[in-house]
Amino acid sequence: MPRVGLNPAAVVAAGAALADEVGFANLTMGLLAEQVGVRTPSLYKHVGGQEDLNRRIAALALNEAADAVGGAIQGYAGRDALAAAARAFRAFVVEHPGRYAATIGMEPSGPDDPLATAGERLLGAFMAVLRGYEIGESDLDHALRMLRSLWHGFATLQAANGFQWSADIDESFEWLIAFADRGLRAL
DSSP states (O other): OOOTTOOHHHHHHHHHHHHHHHOGGGOOHHHHHHHHTSOHHHHTTTSSSHHHHHHHHHHHHHHHHHHHHHHHHTTOOHHHHHHHHHHHHHHHHHHOHHHHHTTTTOOOSSTTSHHHHHHHHHHHHHHHHHTTSOOOGGGHHHHHHHHHHHHHHHHHHHHTTOOOSSSOHHHHHHHHHHHHHHHHHHO
């Protein structure tokens, strides 16, 4: 009999929170079972194992990031949308480094995979930002990769305490936004 209050969504949410706390690479079914107060075999009533848990956490993280970015850009266009999206994405990654790490390198198994759907939602939010710029169809993939690389790189470095010099991190991030805006406008 499954523990009352424990269901797949609750197990995934607990796993995501634990990944943020201990790091995604350190998340195990045993550690999660301990966290939610059950024996490890009980988790298999809710998720199919470590790989299934990891995929579900990745889909959750992509959906949460899509919600954060999509919500932030509502009513904005151009540089304002770019800045709002960048700040929302950075905040999400810094606040949730473990669950965000689950998204890196995780491939959807097919078009109906929740991971694919969640990834498309985040991609859609990034595309909405780019609609504020005059970017040719042939340059869209490059622009998307540039945005993701800039935002991902900065946020993951910050989350890992990778900025050790004296310049203000927020000031550097605003500089990055201005740089990206100038580049997108120059296309």
